[in-house]
Amino acid sequence: MLWGNDLSFLYVIISLVVFFVLIAVGWRLFSIRASIPCPAWLSWLVELDNPFFRNNRADVIIEHLALQPGMNILDFGCGPGRLTIPLAKRVGQGGEVTALDAQSGMLQKVRAKIEAESIGNIKLLQAYSGEGKLERNAYDRVLLVTVLGEIPDKISALEEIFASLKQNGMLSVTEVIADPHFMRCRSVRQLAISAGFVEKGFYGNKVSFTMNFEKP
Numbered sequence: 589m590l591w592g593n594d595l596s597f598l599y600v601i602i603s604l605v606v607f608f609v610l611i612a613v614g615w616r617l618f619s620i621r622a623s624i625p626c627p628a629w630l631s632w633l634v635e636l637d638n639p640f641f642r643n644n645r646a647d648v649i650i651e652h653l654a655l656q657p658g659m660n661i662l663d664f665g666c667g668p669g670r671l672t673i674p675l676a677k678r679v680g681q682g683g684e685v686t687a688l689d690a691q692s693g694m695l696q697k698v699r700a701k702i703e704a705e706s707i708g709n710i711k712l713l714q715a716y717s718g719e720g721k722l723e724r725n726a727y728d729r730v731l732l733v734t735v736l737g738e739i740p741d742k743i744s745a746l747e748e749i750f751a752s753l754k755q756n757g758m759l760s761v762t763e764v765i766a767d768p769h770f771m772r773c774r775s776v777r778q779l780a781i782s783a784g785f786v787e788k789g790f791y792g793n794k795v796s797f798t799m800n801f802e803k804p
């Protein structure tokens with residue numbers, strides 16, 4: 589009797605896993621044809637660090653930013669806040685992180701983390717790229733982590749980010765091939781240079797990388 593119950597429980601677990609995997613695969617296949625962000629109800633797909641791509645880990649991305657206490661950071665397309673929270677801890681109370689996302693559901697998840705950890709140096713901003721909501725000359729660092737490919741007008745978005753950075757501020761773009769909107773390093777480089785940036789660093793490889801650009 590116990591063996592039968594164990595098999596039933598295992599069947600339920602396997603069915604749930606298959607169900608969520610099918611949802612995830614379906615979203616990825618659909619999103620290949622459209623510039624749509626990961627919906628808030630699928631945030632678990634981007635919540636955890638991918639064990640197969642070291643360069644996409646939050647701590648590795650942050651180590652490439654040369655952060656200092658007191659800096660102002662923009663986490664552009666922050667999602668559920670995978671990087672927002674550790675960024676805020678790194679810059680300290682004298683600094684600030686702006687968590688920007690187009691989806692209120694994602695920002696709600698960030699707010700829940702802020703409240704759970706009593707963090708006081710994060711500002712939430714709901715906006716789409718190109719809406720003109722970014723302050724000019726405001727940020728020391730701007731992050732685009734598997735976000736650039738989701739933006740319909742990439743040049744306008746990068747020009748807006750360029751204007752929002754302080755002089756010698758840094759744009760950090762991370763891409764990983766597992767993302768349905770993956771952009772090749774050559775395409776990222778061309779777009780960033782077209783917006784006025786100068787390349788300062790490349791980390792990783794062709795399928796998982798971070799590229800840093802400076803506003804001269």
